[in-house]
Amino acid sequence: MNTFRLEIVTPERKIFSDDVVFLAVRGVEGDLGIAAHHIPFVTALAIAPAKVTFPDGREKRIAVSGGFLEVRGTEATILAEAAELPEEIDLERARRAKARAEAAMEEARRRTDAEAKIAYVKAELALRRALMRLEVGGGDGA
Amino acid sequence: MAKGLRELRARIRSIKNTQQITKAMKLVSASKLRRAQERAAASRPYAEKMQEIIRSIARGAAGVRHPMLEGREIRRRGYVVITSDRGLAGGYNANLLRAFHREVAALDRDAYVVVAIGRKGRDYLVKRGFPVRDEITGLSDFPEYPDIQALAERTVRLFADGEVDALILVYNEFISPLVQRPKLVRLLPLTQEALHGSASPVGEGARPDGGRAEAPALYEFEPSPEGVLAALLPRYAEALIFNALLEAKAGEHAARMTAMGAATDAAAEMIESYTLELNRARQAAITQEIAEIVGGANALAASR
Numbered sequence: 001m002n003t004f005r006l007e008i009v010t011p012e013r014k015i016f017s018d019d020v021v022f023l024a025v026r027g028v029e030g031d032l033g034i035a036a037h038h039i040p041f042v043t044a045l046a047i048a049p050a051k052v053t054f055p056d057g058r059e060k061r062i063a064v065s066g067g068f069l070e071v072r073g074t075e076a077t078i079l080a081e082a083a084e085l086p087e088e089i090d091l092e093r094a095r096r097a098k099a100r101a102e103a104a105m106e107e108a109r110r111r112t113d114a115e116a117k118i119a120y121v122k123a124e125l126a127l128r129r130a131l132m133r134l135e136v137g138g139g140d141g142a
Numbered sequence: 143m144a145k146g147l148r149e150l151r152a153r154i155r156s157i158k159n160t161q162q163i164t165k166a167m168k169l170v171s172a173s174k175l176r177r178a179q180e181r182a183a184a185s186r187p188y189a190e191k192m193q194e195i196i197r198s199i200a201r202g203a204a205g206v207r208h209p210m211l212e213g214r215e216i217r218r219r220g221y222v223v224i225t226s227d228r229g230l231a232g233g234y235n236a237n238l239l240r241a242f243h244r245e246v247a248a249l250d251r252d253a254y255v256v257v258a259i260g261r262k263g264r265d266y267l268v269k270r271g272f273p274v275r276d277e278i279t280g281l282s283d284f285p286e287y288p289d290i291q292a293l294a295e296r297t298v299r300l301f302a303d304g305e306v307d308a309l310i311l312v313y314n315e316f317i318s319p320l321v322q323r324p325k326l327v328r329l330l331p332l333t334q335e336a337l338h339g340s341a342s343p344v345g346e347g348a349r350p351d352g353g354r355a356e357a358p359a360l361y362e363f364e365p366s367p368e369g370v371l372a373a374l375l376p377r378y379a380e381a382l383i384f385n386a387l388l389e390a391k392a393g394e395h396a397a398r399m400t401a402m403g404a405a406t407d408a409a410a411e412m413i414e415s416y417t418l419e420l421n422r423a424r425q426a427a428i429t430q431e432i433a434e435i436v437g438g439a440n441a442l443a444a445s446r
Binding site: 007009010011012013014027028029039040041042043044067068070072077079081082 | 181184185187188189191192195199286287288291360361362363364365369370373374377380381384385
């Protein structure tokens with residue numbers, strides 16, 4: 001199987017760098033599968049787990065909070081504002097974030113001022129991130 | 143005799159205590175410096191990679207335009223001034239604020255706004271009536287991206303919304319552990335040098351890079367080159383603010399380490415000179431006592 005080098009970089013550091021055979025991510029236009037020798041490609045990503053397949057068939061899911069994917073030759077790079085490996089996810093914190101986001105959405109729904117809509121969208125994004133972390137971290141996403 | 147023995151001893155003891163504190167601060171700063179440097183280095187690939195993509199969009203797709211890539215008439219500037227929260231760092235903050243002062247001396251107060259990062263700069267600027275538009279203080283010694291993200295977004299939005307026509311970073315560039323230099327660098331609109339020159343306006347200068355010789359990759363874009371660029375540019379500017387903050391933090395620890403090292407040395411010198419004075423005074427007291435005893439004995443012998 002042909003492999004390619006995948007790097008996941010956040011503003012703080014490189015969180016992942018390894019040879020993989022397949023990468024599945026969710027772009028803004030829909031789900032994408034990347035294998036080696038993909039054409040050079042750049043897309044914005046949605047808040048969703050990325051799934052990588054290693055040469056030995058193992059799979060790993062990584063929480064990616066939006067950002068960009070760049071593919072070029074035998075290299076792919078995910079630039080994410082935040083990204084976590086399953087073992088790094090603090091489930092307790094994600095659960096709290098989920099509760100907070102749900103409360104904020106509820107509150108924003110009741111408000112009628114000009115900021116309410118922005119607050120709602122922000123809370124929704126926060127909820128999506130929390131749910132993704134719970135999913136990747138193996139917590140109870142539902 | 144200048145001072146009593148008791149005063150000298152007390153003085154020496156007090157200087158020794160101070161010296162212990164400055165020495166401890168120096169050691170703490172040294173270890174923080176190492177970690178801060180590592181973090182600053184680890185934060186660079188993100189912005190560098192973004193820059194690569196932006197550059198290839200700008201080159202590959204002709205006619206792609208974005209306000210952040212184009213200069214416009216500058217009516218108002220925004221300065222992002224990064225200082226430390228705490229003092230005892232030598233001239234770290236004073237030098238930076240002086241450089242900022244010089245920059246805006248010729249400008250009207252309504253021709254610019256300031257975004258203050260760090261308590262020292264915030265307090266200074268607010269007290270002197272500078273137009274502080276936004277601020278953040280109380281950041282940790284090792285700030286994480288979420289700590290600064292909201293502020294960075296608001297700052298970049300000042301430019302996007304047209305409230306300012308240029309954003310300028312004012313921070314201490316980390317040159318070496320002994321040298322930090324105030325640096326003013328334009329963040330937005332992105333300059334040609336920032337896009338085509340060395341790695342990034344923030345960080346180390348040119349580095350050997352074999353990959354650069356390759357022909358620029360002609361990417362496919364989703365949703366579109368413009369769409370990707372519009373999403374990418376603000377993130378890039380935000381990342382550069384974060385990079386500058388990390389570099390400034392490394393500089394802060396370095397400055398504090400140097401300042402505390404100097405203070406420790408100065409304390410050692412003072413202890414030495416006071417100890418000498420103490421020994422002289424003690425010797426003088428002993429000599430005098432002997433003289434008195436001898437004088438007394440002689441007087442007794444003579445009267446016999």
